[in-house]
Amino acid sequence: MPGPVDATPPPELATAARALFGDRLDLAVAYAGLLVTDGVVRGLIGPREAPRLWDRHLLNCAAATERIPLGATVVDVGSGAGLPGLVLAVARPDLSVVLVEPLARRTAFLVEAVEQLELGASVRVVRGRAEEVAVGGAGVEPLTGDVVTARAVAPLDRLARWCLPLVVPGGRMVALKGASAAGEVAEHAAVVQRLGGGAPEVHQCGVGVVEPPTTVIEIRRERVVATPRPASAKRSRGGRRG
Template identity: 50%
Template sequence: MEEYAMTAVERAAAEQVFGERLALAERYVEHLATTGIERGLLGPREVPRLWSRHVLNCAVVTDLIDREATVADVGSGAGLPGLTFAIARPDVAVTLIEPLERRCIWLNEVIEDLELTNVRVLRGRSEQFFNEVDVDVVTARAVSALNKLANLTIPLLQGRGELLALKGRSAAEEIEKARKVLKKLGAKETEVLTAGADVLEEPTTVVRIAVGQA
């Protein structure tokens, strides 16, 4: 039995989150547990908790995303959360923004193997794409504190849309520290949400920041 195999609880959650695309999610996890570890995208200690801590933790956030939305994932790394969005929601168009070449190569290999047609990879820092990318939703996980992250993500919305930042217990504190920056960037509404409470033992904490009229 592979070290990254799902528990019964994880399988029940994965079936609900990914539905008929669960096999794709399983192949993605296999990539994470093999070449993802070998190439340093994740640490080996993460293998036993790939489903609960990483893939499911990210994928449940798609409940907060409208149908046929366009999404940019900043600092995508191993595709968390962006690739989980693309797998769980074929109606959503996802752009993965990642500065490191070796990570981009790996992401493109996974996308090709899974035959995903709703996702692309842009190599570079998010600031390089402020005039090129225009999306409904921008997301990030484990990139930086919100007061810095806002400057790296919100400009990709071109004045309207929302940032969904996957955060931990310090979410409310980060929002307070980022108030001035968020106001300057046009934030109209800021709230802390949870995603996946119906399927996960530990729901995902998400900071949602609405910009413009969205």
């Protein structure tokens, strides 16, 4: 039988992990253990991702905390296995985090992870799509946050359409991106502004701590634009006709 999985950060990443997680590093290791076991078995993390979990995922997400104000309410859209939402909650106990995920098998994992990591006081899981939770419907109450995060969910134009309605006026959307960030900003900046966002800004997080640094696109919500109610929300409010 295979032995227990070692979920600790590799030696070359130990300094970065300690810098980003501090005295909650043991909690981060416990979460990593869930990802490389249940997360792989349930198909939430690919088997090839397990060996590079710390550099590619956990540290990459944790570095983005520098763009999140103290005591913020964070709504994480398309949380999947909890990246970045659960990582942010582990690294920053001052945050209140809502994990928004539409798929049942993923929300089941998230609920179990929150329980096992004893994060229930600061983290809750909501099953639904971003466009549903923005306006309420399908059994989901309307949600907003000071910061709305997303990672590997969609191109910037679609992401802004889903996420900006969840941001309180004056708050910000923080999208974790890769090498495509500058190109997406150039291509979709006009759409973002039509949706009520300010000029998108590209930031490098974790410089000098993680290599490569985490690239994020940050957009402040400058004005409120009417959000169409999705069909599922209309059905849940109005019921069937006839």
